[in-house]
Amino acid sequence: MSNIEFIESKLKENYPNDYQNILFGLYSKKRVTFRVNTLKSTIVSVMQELNSIGLMVEKVGFSEVALILKEGSELDLQNLSIYKEGHIYLQSLSSMLPPIVLNALKGDVLDMAAAPGGKTTQMAALAQNQIQIMACEQNPIRAQKLEFNLKRQGANKVNVVVKDARQLDDFYRFDHILLDAPCSGSGTLDLNRLDSYKTFTPQLIEKSIQTQKALILKAIQLLKPNQTMVYSTCSLLKSENEAIVKYALATKQVEIIPIELKDIETLPSNLEGVVTVMPSALYEGFFIALLRKIPHAKTKL
Numbered sequence: 001m002s003n004i005e006f007i008e009s010k011l012k013e014n015y016p017n018d019y020q021n022i023l024f025g026l027y028s029k030k031r032v033t034f035r036v037n038t039l040k041s042t043i044v045s046v047m048q049e050l051n052s053i054g055l056m057v058e059k060v061g062f063s064e065v066a067l068i069l070k071e072g073s074e075l076d077l078q079n080l081s082i083y084k085e086g087h088i089y090l091q092s093l094s095s096m097l098p099p100i101v102l103n104a105l106k107g108d109v110l111d112m113a114a115a116p117g118g119k120t121t122q123m124a125a126l127a128q129n130q131i132q133i134m135a136c137e138q139n140p141i142r143a144q145k146l147e148f149n150l151k152r153q154g155a156n157k158v159n160v161v162v163k164d165a166r167q168l169d170d171f172y173r174f175d176h177i178l179l180d181a182p183c184s185g186s187g188t189l190d191l192n193r194l195d196s197y198k199t200f201t202p203q204l205i206e207k208s209i210q211t212q213k214a215l216i217l218k219a220i221q222l223l224k225p226n227q228t229m230v231y232s233t234c235s236l237l238k239s240e241n242e243a244i245v246k247y248a249l250a251t252k253q254v255e256i257i258p259i260e261l262k263d264i265e266t267l268p269s270n271l272e273g274v275v276t277v278m279p280s281a282l283y284e285g286f287f288i289a290l291l292r293k294i295p296h297a298k299t300k301l
């Protein structure tokens, strides 16, 4: 079976009625989207700057600071001083959703799989640097990129920990946790490019599932009772999404807080309250679940 046939078979197995629309989304050329960094600039100032050089943008319903470039490429933005000085951050719209859903505005926050830092810097901006973030990243090279982005974006209350998050000390307790888990990436594949999908294999899926299970148990352990965490992936596979959340629910230490996304096309789920964003030219395929730790639940797993 070729890689493409394998992808098609997995999507068909997961979404028998929607897999053709999903494939269409994964073949679509993605629009260029980005976020204004409110630690350094404002939406008005960025829009004025872009207008003055003829780069037209449109706003997106779910965020005051998310923008879509009407015409042009990432390079057009990367050449600008507002990009180089961290006033904007190139980010897919779907990838902006987990921090918005988590809404971590005070206390201590753990970003368990943080590099390159799109969501860490977004959380820092949403809280105007009023939260203390521990940003954990296993891969040292990616951690350098994370450090670079934090500095450029002015996210100055972030402590980078280069470590396997499974090995984080058990005595930590956090008010909010973002677990944007390593995954097969099935929601972000560009099916026009072999280099994008050739690593999508049964082995990668299996390895991702094992890591996701260990990381979600660790997250539950490190979360303060009554507080919230987000589990997200850029995969569309239920084995990496709903099944991992069900695995977490089986500990009886967390419950789902239902998420409602307006004006964003989602895929059917067998688990109520979680969302899977349909891939399209505008959105990547993405899964998001918001969990709350049940008060008085034992922390020992």
Ligand SMILES: C[S@@+](CC[C@H](N)C(=O)[O-])C[C@H]1O[C@@H](n2cnc3c(N)ncnc32)[C@H](O)[C@@H]1O
Pocket: 095, 112, 113, 114, 115, 116, 117, 118, 119, 120, 136, 137, 138, 139, 142, 163, 164, 165, 166, 180, 181, 182, 183, 211
């Ligand atoms: C989906 S990416 C995170 C993207 C990031 N949250 C962002 O928005 O920019 C997953 C990251 O987890 C890292 N990772 C994988 N296994 C890990 C582990 N056991 N502990 C910590 N980080 C891990 C990978 O190196 C990768 O950088």
